Amino acid sequence: MTTTQTRAADARSLQARxxxxxxxxxxxxxxGAEFARxxxxxGINCILVARRLQLLDxxxxxxxxxxxxxxxxxxxxxxxxxxxxxMLGSAAGxxxxxxxxxxxxDPFGTKFLDTSVADWGAVLxxxxxxxxxxxxxxxxxxxxxxxxxxxxVTSEAAFSGTSRLSVYSATKAFGLNLGESLWAELSPxxxxxxxxxxGPTDTPTLRRTLAAHKVPLDAVVQDxxxxxxxxxxxxxxxxxxxxxxxRVPADLAAGHQSASLRRARIIETSKYMDLFYGQDT
Ligand SMILES: NC(=O)c1ccc[n+]([C@@H]2O[C@H](COP(=O)([O-])OP(=O)(O)OC[C@H]3O[C@@H](n4cnc5c(N)ncnc54)[C@H](OP(=O)(O)O)[C@@H]3O)[C@@H](O)[C@H]2O)c1
Numbered sequence: 024m025t026t027t028q029t030r031a032a033d034a035r036s037l038q039a040r041x042x043x044x045x046x047x048x049x050x051x052x053x054x055g056a057e058f059a060r061x062x063x064x065x066g067i068n069c070i071l072v073a074r075r076l077q078l079l080d081x082x083x084x085x086x087x088x089x090x091x092x093x094x095x096x097x098x099x100x101x102x103x104x105x106x107x108x109x110m111l112g113s114a115a116g117x118x119x120x121x122x123x124x125x126x127x128x129d130p131f132g133t134k135f136l137d138t139s140v141a142d143w144g145a146v147l148x149x150x151x152x153x154x155x156x157x158x159x160x161x162x163x164x165x166x167x168x169x170x171x172x173x174x175x176v177t178s179e180a181a182f183s184g185t186s187r188l189s190v191y192s193a194t195k196a197f198g199l200n201l202g203e204s205l206w207a208e209l210s211p212x213x214x215x216x217x218x219x220x221x222g223p224t225d226t227p228t229l230r231r232t233l234a235a236h237k238v239p240l241d242a243v244v245q246d247x248x249x250x251x252x253x254x255x256x257x258x259x260x261x262x263x264x265x266x267x268x269x270r271v272p273a274d275l276a277a278g279h280q281s282a283s284l285r286r287a288r289i290i291e292t293s294k295y296m297d298l299f300y301g302q303d304t
Pocket of ligand 1: 048050052099126128129221224
């Protein structure tokens, strides 16, 4: 089999594993748009959610033309209190078997006291509340269906506190640990869950941030992962492992090692919790 044939076979098996619909939160550009592209290439219909409807509609035209799939677009600001309900409303009655929660960059990049509590609250609503509410609803549907895949996009910032990333790193730790916990709970029932831990990745948001701080792209470009490569790796790893640390270039192996150490810890601590709470009947 050629590499192209292998890729096509992998893409088809994605649809067999996860069914007819994917929902991508934060789909208008970068990693989220790429998840939609690779899902559509596998014949999976897509529900695309973000704020900029024009970009979503443009992507929808591309996916329909190139892959003949159905596409629904919905403008939702995930920092708003009703965000999860609005996003889930766009998927009502549809069999969503693949869910990607991608949106979640820090729009501030300031020290803790230099942004108001009200503004930090928006980051919490997007990276904690909307994520929690949407996962709770979609995971229930997947469990009932006996299959599904959830990808939570998080960050290396989740591994430690960092000056100027205080609230961001705390919320990304929430996403990382939620995803790993769901892997422990749901994968035995056929629902795959992956915490996708990104290092610096070439996205429009990252480029805007660099430009805003007058950092030339050349200064970091050799360290940037590409969205298509990240998404390919994530869809390959989904169903194999709880965690993928995607880091370019030289630290990649170290990232995989830390992902396997995390896997061992998740299994060990989940067993330990069975001692406290008893095993499921
Ligand atoms: N790029 C990196 O170097 C890097 C590194 C580590 C982790 N990550 C993680 O990777 C993910 C993607 O990062 P990114 O750099 O592409 O930036 P991002 O701004 O989080 O993601 C871009 C996507 O999210 C959507 N989005 C952002 N804020 C939203 C909101 N309030 N409501 C609805 N949709 C929203 C954007 O669309 P609209 O603007 O149209 O709403 C766009 O579709 C994030 O979770 C981020 O934490 C990125």
